[in-house]
Amino acid sequence: MEHITLLIGIVIVTALVFDFTNGFHDTANAMATTISTGALAPRAAVAMSAVLNLLGAFLSIEVAKTISSGIIDEGSGIRPEVIFAGLVGAIIWNLLTWLAGLPSSSSHALMGGLIGATLAAVGTGAVNGDIVVMKVLIPALAAPVVAGLASLCATRLTYRVARNADEERTAKGYRAGQITSAALVSLAHGTNDAQKTMGVITLALVTGGALAPGSDPPVWVIASAGLAIALGTYLGGWRIIRTMGKGITDIQPPQGFAAQTSAAATILASSHIGFSLSTTHVCSGAVMGSGLGRKGGVVRWGTAGRMVVGWALTLPAAGGIAAGAALLAEQGDWGVTTVAVLALALCGAIWVRSRRAPVDHTNVNGDSPATAEPTGVPGPTAEPAAEPAPVSVPAGVVTTAVRAVAPPPPPAGVTVGSAAEEAAASETPHPTGRPASASSLS
Numbered sequence: 001m002e003h004i005t006l007l008i009g010i011v012i013v014t015a016l017v018f019d020f021t022n023g024f025h026d027t028a029n030a031m032a033t034t035i036s037t038g039a040l041a042p043r044a045a046v047a048m049s050a051v052l053n054l055l056g057a058f059l060s061i062e063v064a065k066t067i068s069s070g071i072i073d074e075g076s077g078i079r080p081e082v083i084f085a086g087l088v089g090a091i092i093w094n095l096l097t098w099l100a101g102l103p104s105s106s107s108h109a110l111m112g113g114l115i116g117a118t119l120a121a122v123g124t125g126a127v128n129g130d131i132v133v134m135k136v137l138i139p140a141l142a143a144p145v146v147a148g149l150a151s152l153c154a155t156r157l158t159y160r161v162a163r164n165a166d167e168e169r170t171a172k173g174y175r176a177g178q179i180t181s182a183a184l185v186s187l188a189h190g191t192n193d194a195q196k197t198m199g200v201i202t203l204a205l206v207t208g209g210a211l212a213p214g215s216d217p218p219v220w221v222i223a224s225a226g227l228a229i230a231l232g233t234y235l236g237g238w239r240i241i242r243t244m245g246k247g248i249t250d251i252q253p254p255q256g257f258a259a260q261t262s263a264a265a266t267i268l269a270s271s272h273i274g275f276s277l278s279t280t281h282v283c284s285g286a287v288m289g290s291g292l293g294r295k296g297g298v299v300r301w302g303t304a305g306r307m308v309v310g311w312a313l314t315l316p317a318a319g320g321i322a323a324g325a326a327l328l329a330e331q332g333d334w335g336v337t338t339v340a341v342l343a344l345a346l347c348g349a350i351w352v353r354s355r356r357a358p359v360d361h362t363n364v365n366g367d368s369p370a371t372a373e374p375t376g377v378p379g380p381t382a383e384p385a386a387e388p389a390p391v392s393v394p395a396g397v398v399t400t401a402v403r404a405v406a407p408p409p410p411p412a413g414v415t416v417g418s419a420a421e422e423a424a425a426s427e428t429p430h431p432t433g434r435p436a437s438a439s440s441l442s
Contacts, residue, residue: 005208007080007081007084007208007336008080008204008205008208008210010080010084010336010340011080011083011084011087011200011201011204012201012204014084014087014088014091015083015087015197015200015201015204015225016197016201016224016225016228017087017091017228018087018090018091018094018106018110018197018200019194019197019225019228019229019232020228020229020231020232021091021094021095021098021106021232022094022106022110022193022196022197022229022232023050023053023228023229023230023231023232023233023234023235024098024232024233024235024237025094025097025098025104025106025232025237025240026106026189026193026233026237026240026279026280027046027049027232027233027237027240027241028103028237028240028241028243028244028280028283029103029185029189029244029263029279029280029282029283030049030052030182030185030186030189030260030283031045031046031049031182031186031241032240032241032243032244032283032287033178033182033244033251033255033256033259033260033287033290034178034179034182034256034260035241035364035365036251036256036365037175037178037251037252037253037256038175039175039176039178039179039182039253039256040178040179040182042238042241042361042364043361045182046233046234046235046361047234048179048182048183048186049182049186049189049233049234050230050231050233050234051230052183052186052187052190053186053187053189053190053193053194053226053229053230053233054190054226054227054229054230055187055190055226056186056187056188056189056190056191056192056194056226057190057191057194057195057198057222057223057225057226057229058222058226059187059190059191060191060195061195061198061216061217061222062195064195064196064198064199064202064216064217071111071114071115071127071128071131071132071135071136072114072115072118072126072127072128072203073125073126073127073128077122077126078118078121078122078126078203078207079121079207080204080207080208081121081326081329081330081335081336082117082118082121082122082326082329082330083114083117083200083203083204083207084325084329084336084339085113085117085120085121085322085323085325085326085328085329085339086110086113086114086115086116086117086118086200086322086325086326087110087113087200087322088113088321088322088325088339088340088343089109089112089113089116089117089318089319089320089321089322089323089325090106090109090110090112090113090114090318090322091343091347092318092321092343092346092347093109093112093113093314093317093318093321094106094109095347095350095351096350097109097310097314098237098239098240098354099239099350099353099354100239100310101239101240101242101243101247101359102240102243102306102307102310103240103243103244103280103283103284103307103310104280104307104310104311104313104314105140105278105279105280105281105311105314106193106278106280107192107193107196107278107279107280108136108140108278108311108314108315108318109314109318110196110197110200110318111132111136111315112314112315112316112317112318112319112322113318113319113321113322114200114322115127115132115315115319116316116318116319116320116321116322116323116326117319117322117323117325117326118326119319119323120322120323120324120326120327121326121327121330139270139278140278140281140311143266143270143278143281143282143285144281144282144284144285144288145285146266146285147262147263147266147281147282147283147285147286147289148285148286148288148289148292149289150262150265150266150286150289151258151259151262151263151285151286151287151288151289151290151293152289152290152292152293153293154258154259154261154262154290154293155254155255155258155259155289155290155292155293155294156293156294157258158174158254158255158257158258159254159293159294159295162254170253170254171252171253171254174253174254174256174257175253177253177257177261178253178256178257178260181256181257181260181261181264182260184260184261184264184268185260185263185264185267185279185283186233187264187268188263188264188267188268188279189267189279190226190229190230191267191268192267192270192279193229193279194222194225194226194229195225197225197228197229198217198221198222198225199217201217201221201224201225202215202216202217202218202221205218205221238359238360238361238364239354239359241364242359242364242365243303244283244284244287247300247303248284248287248288248291248299248300248303248304248307249287249288249290249291249298249299249300250291250298251287251290251291252294254294255290255291255293255294256290258286258290258293259283259286259287259289259290260283260286262286262289263279263282263283263285263286266282266286267279267282278311281311284304284307288304325339325343
C-alpha cells in the first residue's frame, strides 16, 4: 500500500507538471490576437489570462468526468504507472511542439498519451472507443470548422456595421472589446483544460483505491489543477503566441474581437455538454476565419498546413511515446525510475535548445530583431550593431548602392578633413567662372 501511495503521489505531481505545460502552451489561445494588435501589453495580457484560468477551473467538472470515467475504463485493471506513462507522453509532445512554435492541442496530447499507454499495458478492451469517437475525434474535426465559420461571419458583420465609422475611434472600441473577449476565452480555457488534469488525478486516485469509482474530483484537486494551469499561463508560451498572432494572418482589432468572441462561445458551449474540446483547434480556426472574413485579408496557408499536420500527428505521436514509456514502467520500480529520468533529461534538452533563440515578451511581436527567431538567410557573424539593417532588404544591396555613388577614398597620407576641404574648394566658383583650386584660394 505504501508503494501505491508513493506512486500515486508521483502521478499527481506529473499531472500538475502537464497542467503547467498546458498553461504556457495554450496561452496563445486567449491572448495571441490581443497582444498582436496592441490591445494589451504582453505581461498584462498573460497576468489577466492566468487569473481567469484559475477562476474557470471552478466553474464545471463535466469534462473531468469525461476524462476520469469516460475514455478509459476504470475497472479494466489500469494501474497508476500506466497513467504516469500517459502523462510523460503528453508532456514531451507539448514541449516539442512548443519548441517548434506549433499551436498543437494539449488536450489531444493528454488523451493520446492515456490511450497509447492503456493500449500498450492493458489492451483495447480498456479504451471506450465510442466515447473517443463521439467526444474526442468528432469535436476535433468539427471545432475548427465551426469556430472558423462563426469568426468569418462575425468579421464580415463587424466590418459592415462599422464601414462608415471613424477608423481610429472604432479601433479603440474594438481593442476594448478584444480585452473582454480575451477574458472570456481565458475563463473558458480554465473551465475546459484545467478539468482534464482534474480528471487524470481523479482517475489515478480511483485506480489506487483512494477514491470510489465514479467519484467527482475533490476540492483540493480542483484548486491544485487551477493553480498549476494559471502559473503556466502567466509564464507565457511566447513562441506559440508569435505564431498564432502573426504567423497565420495579419490581425486588425475588429478581426481579433470577432475571432475571440467566436472562440469563447464555442469553447463554453462544448464545456457545458462535456466535450473534451481542443481550445487550440477552436482558436486557430477562429483566427483563420477572421483572416478570410476581412476584405483583402490573407491567410498564410503554409503555416496553417503545418498546424494541421501537427494536429494530425498529436494523438498518434503522444500515444506512441506513452506506449513505450508504459512498457518500460510496467517492469517495476526500476522501470518507473528509468522513465522519469529519461523524461527529465529530454525535457532539459528541449529547454536548453530553446535558449539558442529565445522568444519572450520583449520580441513576441517581432520588435527585436536581435533576439528574433532565425530566418534562414545567411549573413555575417553576430556582432553588436547600433542600427540593424531592414529585414526586407537583401544583404549587400545597400552597401553596393552606397559604393556606387560615394567618392573614392582619399589618397594615402591625406586626412579626411583635408580631403573634404579640397572637395569644398573645388566646388567654389572662381571669378573667371573656372573652378578654383586650393592653391589659388590660399
